[in-house]
Amino acid sequence: MNFRQLIALALCFALTASPAVADIGVAPYVGYRMGSSVDIETSGASIKDQIRFTDTTSHGLTLNFDLPEAGKQGELYFGRQETSAKLDNGHFAPGTQAIDVTIYQLQFGGLYFPGGKTYGGFASGVLGVTRLEPDDSAFDTHHRLALSLGGGYQFFLNERLRLRLDLRGIYTALDSGGSAFCSGGCDLKYRSSGYLQVEAGAGLVLRF
Template structure:
């Protein structure tokens, strides 16, 4: 199953399983992701290095539905970042110093408004998967467990429109000792349990 098919299926299931009387919100957003690096070493452990992801813009969509308890919502988050992975020193086994990477997140969880409303300050938490999709035939696509925690504020514009500002931390777990973004013959392995990115974003919430 492709990542796009998984996103469509998860979206459909979340809508079907939500309360019938619930209101929904759809939020297309744009943001900026900062910070993240992965400690690596060669298979022989003779050299150590870091892979760094370039800070860049991100975009995506968030779906929310109201839960029976006031101030609580279910949340489905889909985000995408086009960036590049650069090795501090040395080369990837393909001979490249850096490679373009598209990072996707598909996560499901909840959102909580302390004021028991559908606007104002909120906290959010979602859990799902990160897809690392490097460009080029010498690299493999990888899927890893991911967790996002954050908060923000929704400004009430009218009954069906909000301005949503978000700040979230996105943590992607890695298997220490796993291969790094490359296909058979890769000599680089993870020496880190995961990496953290910070995303600041803004979007318009369309309520219906």
């Protein structure tokens, strides 16, 4: 099963798992994502370096369904960012210091509105997987556990429409000592246990 089939399956699960009487909100969004660096070393630990992901725009989709308790919603979050992974000093392969990478997130969790409504300020928390997919198929693709925590505000426009603003931190866990992006034989290993990205986004929520 590829990543796109997994997304479709997760959407179907979220829709069928929601209570029959619940309202559902779908919100395409656009945002801007900023990230930290990732410490790496060669397999012999003789050279240390850092991978830096370029700050770029992001986009995706959130799907929410109301839970029986007022002010609580389940949430399915899908995010996508096209960026570049750059080494400060070394090379991923001979003559290759940077590679284009698409980062996907597919996560499930929920929203909490302290006011007990479906608009206003909220806190969010979702857990799932990050996919790091180099555009060049010669380099390895990685799947890693990810957690996102954040908050935001939904402005009430009418009964079926909200304006949603989000700020979330996305933490992706790495296997310290595991291989980094590789082409053929791999000399690069992660020294970091994970990396953090911060995403600010805005979208329109359509409720039906």
